[in-house]
Amino acid sequence: xxxxxxxxxxxxxxxxxxxxxxxxxxxxxxxxxxxxxxxxxxxxxxxxxxxxxxxxxxxxxxxxxxxxxxxxxxxxxxxxxxxxxxxxxxxxxxxxxxxxxxxxxxxxxxxxxxxxxxxxxxxxxxxxxxxxxxxxxxxxxxxxxxxxxxxxxxxxxxxxxxxxxxxxxxxxxxxxxxxxxxxxxxxxxxxxxxxxxxxxxxxxxxxxxxxxxxxxxxxxxxxxxxxxxxxxxxxxxxxxxxxxxxxxxxxxxxxxxxxxxxxxxxxxxxxxxxxxxxxxxxxxxxxxxxxxxxxxxxxxxx
Numbered sequence: 001x002x003x004x005x006x007x008x009x010x011x012x013x014x015x016x017x018x019x020x021x022x023x024x025x026x027x028x029x030x031x032x033x034x035x036x037x038x039x040x041x042x043x044x045x046x047x048x049x050x051x052x053x054x055x056x057x058x059x060x061x062x063x064x065x066x067x068x069x070x071x072x073x074x075x076x077x078x079x080x081x082x083x084x085x086x087x088x089x090x091x092x093x094x095x096x097x098x099x100x101x102x103x104x105x106x107x108x109x110x111x112x113x114x115x116x117x118x119x120x121x122x123x124x125x126x127x128x129x130x131x132x133x134x135x136x137x138x139x140x141x142x143x144x145x146x147x148x149x150x151x152x153x154x155x156x157x158x159x160x161x162x163x164x165x166x167x168x169x170x171x172x173x174x175x176x177x178x179x180x181x182x183x184x185x186x187x188x189x190x191x192x193x194x195x196x197x198x199x200x201x202x203x204x205x206x207x208x209x210x211x212x213x214x215x216x217x218x219x220x221x222x223x224x225x226x227x228x229x230x231x232x233x234x235x236x237x238x239x240x241x242x243x244x245x246x247x248x249x250x251x252x253x254x255x256x257x258x259x260x261x262x263x264x265x266x267x268x269x270x271x272x273x274x275x276x277x278x279x280x281x282x283x284x285x286x287x288x289x290x291x292x293x294x295x296x297x298x299x300x301x302x
Contacts, residue, residue, distance in 0.1 A: 037066035
């Protein structure tokens with residue numbers, strides 16, 4: 001039986017020790033049918049110490065091998081606490097605060113958060129969209145004058161910022177993507193690939209969205225003329241998501257480099273896309289998507 005919880009107190013009662021965390025992760029990952037990360041067709045032998053042996057390769061493994069938890073020295077109980085607060089706080093949590101909360105170094109907390117963001121990139125939220133869909137782009141960056149001298153860039157305005165493109169399906173999910181430009185050549189292929197033909201889309205008057213009416217039912221709101229809502233047509237929902245994303249980045253994280261910005265966007269997108277789920281269900285949803293490994297070397301590699 002999968003335990004339920006809605007607070008840190010409940011979480012500690014549900015997972016009082018390391019073994020309970022291991023059992024829970026095994027249940028979510030394998031559901032009683034252990035699969036070797038080295039050869040999924042191999043017969044498995046259960047060994048002592050929560051280890052298993054792959055018959056075909058002769059290699060030993062545990063439930064953490066092949067996941068974001070592989071080779072971690074930090075107990076799973078602390079990982080579970082980190083995931084709980086990270087996934088339930090609407091604006092996220094800084095590595096400095098997490099380090100204090102679970103008693104690890106700030107460097108370890110930073111790495112933990114990025115590994116959790118890696119699990120936040122769930123394939124379920126990349127499905128083709130339908131229904132009325134709001135489309136917009138935003139620009140994310142700190143002020144150039146506040147950057148370190150070796151991080152300052154030439155130019156002003158959007159020249160200093162990273163472009164984030166987004167599509168938000170009414171009563172559905174949001175998808176975000178870092179893009180190199182905000183022109184039609186860049187954005188139209190993403191829109192055509194991500195939406196069902198004939199879908200009603202709502203955009204502003206940006207030139208990148210010109211001629212989309214050839215493929216979709218395209219409604220435009222003219223912000224330049226003070227038009228923000230016309231009946232059911234508006235982009236208020238996705239603009240609300242942008243606002244939440246920026247409040248989290250500027251208020252909690254203070255800075256997100258262009259290199260890691262997509263991970264932060266995935267973080268906020270998953271929280272939005274699971275907004276109707278309980279805290280417990282969101283926790284297990286992310287935990288069940290923990291396969292895949294992110295090493296520190298790959299994370300900091302340019």
